[in-house]
Amino acid sequence: MKRLWKALSLPLYAVITGLILGAIIMAIAKYNPWSAYGSLLMGAFGNPIAIGNTVSGAIPLMLTALGIAVAFRTGLFNIGAEGQYWVGAMAAVFIGYNFASMPWYFHIPLALIAAMVAGGLWGGVIPGLAKAWVGAHEVITTMMMSYIAILLAHYMVEKGPMMQQGFVPQSPPITSSATLPTILTNSNLSAGLYIALAAVVVVHILLFYTSFGYKLRAVGYNAFAARYSGLPVALYTVLSLGISGVLAGLAGGVQFLGVDYQLTDTFQSGYGYTAIVVALLARNNPLGIVLASIFFSALSSGSQMMQITSGVSANMTDVITGIIIFFVAADRLYAYILRTFRKKQVIAVARKEVQG
Amino acid sequence: MALLEIAGLRKVFGQVVANDHVDLTVMPGETHAILGENGAGKSTLIKMISGLYKPDAGTILFDGALRNFNNPREAIVAGIGVVHQHFMLIPALTVAENVVLGIHGGWGRYDRKTAEEQVSKLSKEVGLPLDPTRKVEDLPVGMQQRVEIVKALYRQAKLLVLDEPTAVLTPQETEDLFEVVHHLNQDGIPVIFISHKLDEVRAVAHKVTVMRAGKTVFESPVGSASAQQLAYWMVGRDIVLQTQRDVVQSGATVLSVNDLTVFDDRHTKKVDNVSFAVKEGEIFGLAGVDGNGQTELVEAITGLRKLAHGSVYLQDKDISRASVAKRIEQGIAYIPQDRQRDGLVLPFSIADNLQLREVSKAPFSKGGWLQKRAARKHAEQLVEEFDIRPRNVDLPVGDLSGGNQQKVILAREMARRPMLLVAVQPTRGLDVGAIEGIHKHLLALRSEGRSILLVSLELDEILMLSDRIGVMHAGHLVAVYNNGEVSREELGLAMTGEITAKEAGA
Ligand SMILES: Nc1ncnc2c1ncn2[C@@H]1O[C@H](COP(=O)(O)OP(=O)(O)OP(=O)(O)O)[C@@H](O)[C@H]1O
Numbered sequence: 071m072k073r074l075w076k077a078l079s080l081p082l083y084a085v086i087t088g089l090i091l092g093a094i095i096m097a098i099a100k101y102n103p104w105s106a107y108g109s110l111l112m113g114a115f116g117n118p119i120a121i122g123n124t125v126s127g128a129i130p131l132m133l134t135a136l137g138i139a140v141a142f143r144t145g146l147f148n149i150g151a152e153g154q155y156w157v158g159a160m161a162a163v164f165i166g167y168n169f170a171s172m173p174w175y176f177h178i179p180l181a182l183i184a185a186m187v188a189g190g191l192w193g194g195v196i197p198g199l200a201k202a203w204v205g206a207h208e209v210i211t212t213m214m215m216s217y218i219a220i221l222l223a224h225y226m227v228e229k230g231p232m233m234q235q236g237f238v239p240q241s242p243p244i245t246s247s248a249t250l251p252t253i254l255t256n257s258n259l260s261a262g263l264y265i266a267l268a269a270v271v272v273v274h275i276l277l278f279y280t281s282f283g284y285k286l287r288a289v290g291y292n293a294f295a296a297r298y299s300g301l302p303v304a305l306y307t308v309l310s311l312g313i314s315g316v317l318a319g320l321a322g323g324v325q326f327l328g329v330d331y332q333l334t335d336t337f338q339s340g341y342g343y344t345a346i347v348v349a350l351l352a353r354n355n356p357l358g359i360v361l362a363s364i365f366f367s368a369l370s371s372g373s374q375m376m377q378i379t380s381g382v383s384a385n386m387t388d389v390i391t392g393i394i395i396f397f398v399a400a401d402r403l404y405a406y407i408l409r410t411f412r413k414k415q416v417i418a419v420a421r422k423e424v425q426g
Numbered sequence: 427m428a429l430l431e432i433a434g435l436r437k438v439f440g441q442v443v444a445n446d447h448v449d450l451t452v453m454p455g456e457t458h459a460i461l462g463e464n465g466a467g468k469s470t471l472i473k474m475i476s477g478l479y480k481p482d483a484g485t486i487l488f489d490g491a492l493r494n495f496n497n498p499r500e501a502i503v504a505g506i507g508v509v510h511q512h513f514m515l516i517p518a519l520t521v522a523e524n525v526v527l528g529i530h531g532g533w534g535r536y537d538r539k540t541a542e543e544q545v546s547k548l549s550k551e552v553g554l555p556l557d558p559t560r561k562v563e564d565l566p567v568g569m570q571q572r573v574e575i576v577k578a579l580y581r582q583a584k585l586l587v588l589d590e591p592t593a594v595l596t597p598q599e600t601e602d603l604f605e606v607v608h609h610l611n612q613d614g615i616p617v618i619f620i621s622h623k624l625d626e627v628r629a630v631a632h633k634v635t636v637m638r639a640g641k642t643v644f645e646s647p648v649g650s651a652s653a654q655q656l657a658y659w660m661v662g663r664d665i666v667l668q669t670q671r672d673v674v675q676s677g678a679t680v681l682s683v684n685d686l687t688v689f690d691d692r693h694t695k696k697v698d699n700v701s702f703a704v705k706e707g708e709i710f711g712l713a714g715v716d717g718n719g720q721t722e723l724v725e726a727i728t729g730l731r732k733l734a735h736g737s738v739y740l741q742d743k744d745i746s747r748a749s750v751a752k753r754i755e756q757g758i759a760y761i762p763q764d765r766q767r768d769g770l771v772l773p774f775s776i777a778d779n780l781q782l783r784e785v786s787k788a789p790f791s792k793g794g795w796l797q798k799r800a801a802r803k804h805a806e807q808l809v810e811e812f813d814i815r816p817r818n819v820d821l822p823v824g825d826l827s828g829g830n831q832q833k834v835i836l837a838r839e840m841a842r843r844p845m846l847l848v849a850v851q852p853t854r855g856l857d858v859g860a861i862e863g864i865h866k867h868l869l870a871l872r873s874e875g876r877s878i879l880l881v882s883l884e885l886d887e888i889l890m891l892s893d894r895i896g897v898m899h900a901g902h903l904v905a906v907y908n909n910g911e912v913s914r915e916e917l918g919l920a921m922t923g924e925i926t927a928k929e930a931g932a
């Protein structure tokens with residue numbers, strides 16, 4: 071219990087500091103932070119539909135962040151999840167508008183499997199092999215692959231084989247047999263939620279209850295010792311990045327089967343980047359990722375309401391996100407401040423002892 | 427007046443009281459040794475002196491002022507130089523960068539040429555010559571320690587603290603280090619010296635303090651304390667470092683190494699056409715000055731390094747090209763030289779580390795599922811059997827004392843009842859009581875008919891345990907003796923290459 075609190079306390083401080091500094095900035099700009107946060111909260115959780123949309127926005131974040139966390143646990147930094155998300159989306163949409171005659175219980179799984187395979191190959195296997203064979207650093211390769219993915223997506227819907235007939239650069243919409251049902255009327259929340267939650271549980275079990283997860287973590291903490299213990303480190307590098315890409319690809323698939331339905335030519339979800347922050351804030355803990363992704367989704371889903379009712383620009387939430395990132399990265403700073411504080415107490419006690 | 431005066435220092439980690447009522451006084455120009463069992467609290471004390479840990483109570487008076495270091499930097503500025511048991515260098519940087527790092531504050535430009543000149547000059551002056559341009563990760567441990575010492579002196583240390591410095595040194599390097607310590611003392615700089623070896627303490631220290639279970643229990647000038655007395659204060663019982671080797675009929679050949687040639691990472695030939703065999707129920711000691719090919723030979727046997735030529739057989743199976751995993755499965759266990767780098771996953775618990783090599787097998791996992799209860803049970807048994815302290819198997823191994831970390835590796839490798847145990851410096855960093863225990867375990871394995879390839883830089887250990895002794899020099903196995911038919915002197919000559927190609931009872 072104590073340990074759990076310790077693990078939670080620093081991320082919590084980061085979030086609180088972010089919100090407080092955000093409030094101070096708003097106050098300086100002569101807005102009322104109370105009402106701004108109030109409307110943010112209302113926008114994100116004020117009614118069932120708002121809640122549904124917030125949770126819906128958390129789904130792709132959750133899946134992508136899970137993937138990033140798996141890589142982190144193996145000591146790898148998958149910075150290209152955004153691209154893996156898009157290849158997943160492309161694959162799912164492609165399967166989704168073809169095969170119209172298929173029953174949904176084949177069509178949906180097929181589309182999602184295609185998304186996972188695409189994401190896994192793109193983000194995992196290619197950069198993983200590049201790292202294992204020639205030592206190319208995954209930060210560079212996953213990022214480059216990400217750019218390629220986004221450009222490829224543009225090509226696909228602007229001139230390529232996935233372009234819908236007509237002049238609008240977009241893909242055909244998926245058929246109803248490939249659509250994930252909405253589980254809350256009038257909101258965006260689809261049955262993708264169940265898939266995301268299942269993925270959280272599966273990843274948690276995989277990491278902490280299987281020998282495979284044990285080995286992933288061993289490689290992540292100390293690749294030397296892993297090698298001395300006979301673990302094929304290169305293989306685990308490929309597998310870890312592969313799983314990471316599978317999850318990011320799944321995020322794209324779920325998002326398009328459940329919410330977006332067709333590719334349009336704006337390929338900037340930002341999920342791949344925000345998910346890095348989610349994973350960091352959750353300290354790569356699958357259950358923490360659920361909370362952290364809902365939090366970030368709420369920041370963005372509530373920001374419109376905040377802008378409308380209290381006049382604070384919706385971009386304010388980006389500022390808050392930035393501050394939180396800073397403090398998550400700087401959590402050593404907190405550790406330091408806490409220590410200094412405790413030290414002052416120690417000195418006071420020591421002085422008393424010396425004096426009498 | 428004392429330079430350092432510590433009174434009533436206390437430090438608690440969770441349930442463990444690592445330091446309690448610790449008192450220590452160090453006078454200018456003296457060497458003060460600290461003795462104590464594994465886990466007695468020596469390193470914890472040093473970490474408080476150097477600003478890495480905050481004391482929970484007590485005072486540190488240094489150089490005339492009451493000190494409350496917030497971080498290592500403040501301790502360095504005050505004039506305390508520390509070489510920790512596990513070094514704190516940045517492997518990717520050069521020697522000069524490591525020495526100079528952080529001293530000019532954050533904004534100053536790093537002037538490579540001046541830094542390299544200064545470091546080279548200083549290291550020669552103090553008698554620990556270094557090449558300032560080499561990367562630290564390419565240096566052997568002995569050299570890395572030099573970097574740490576030079577780093578401390580570069581920062582104008584008024585007190586030098588050495589936490590188990592000799593555990594990573596060869597006998598010759600130890601001599602050199604003592605020379606340096608004498609010179610420092612002559613310049614008025616006191617040295618705190620931690621070791622498990624009484625003869626070293628006698629050779630270099632003026633005063634000795636003994637720690638036991640977190641407390642300082644005994645202090646005296648070195649001359650007036652007998653070895654028995656010190657050992658008694660350390661462990662609370664008498665220690666006999668004279669283990670009985672009963673006669674074991676050695677049987678069939680277990681390991682045979684044939685015409686083996688191995689190159690290191692820089693493509694220099696490190697093992698040159700070496701052949702030998704180890705039999706059932708036999709301890710084969712491999713002696714030699716560090717760097718004469720022992721490391722590469724061992725890596726070739728355990729599968730971590732490719733052979734350029736020759737073959738390795740385990741029983742009658744050719745394992746020359748088998749993977750590390752395959753060799754482990756066939757019954758090779760391995761105690762590596764660098765415990766933190768190669769032997770342990772520090773953030774993992776004791777229980778998790780104890781299953782590191784066999785996690786995919788029963789009883790540790792079934793059908794891919796971890797069997798946490800089995801792992802715990804296994805761990806609890808080993809923690810008891812190998813006296814790993816504290817007895818809490820959920821503790822991260824990184825929180826254990828250096829000696830107890832070593833015991834975790836020993837327990838893991840020996841518990842597997844391997845056909846062949848390759849042990850490199852198995853008792854490094856262990857206290858006398860623990861060494862006694864490990865020697866017993868090694869001999870018990872031998873009595874069961876297992877084979878052991880023992881690589882050690884300590885002749886005493888080799889002579890005490892081995893049935894046969896091979897000597898390596900410059901990549902060659904220059905001689906093999908039956909233990910008992912060779913004197914220390916003769917071994918010494920062989921190690922320096924004075925005797926070549928002599929075979930005995932092979
Ligand atoms: N960071 C930590 N967290 C929890 N316990 C710790 C920590 N550091 C040390 N300990 C515990 O404090 C005790 C003293 O450890 P310390 O490292 O000071 O021993 P030592 O005398 O240096 O032993 P050795 O000779 O084996 O190096 C041990 O029981 C150890 O497990």
Ligand SMILES: [Mg+2]
Pocket residue numbers: 468469470511589827828829
């Ligand atoms: Mg220690």
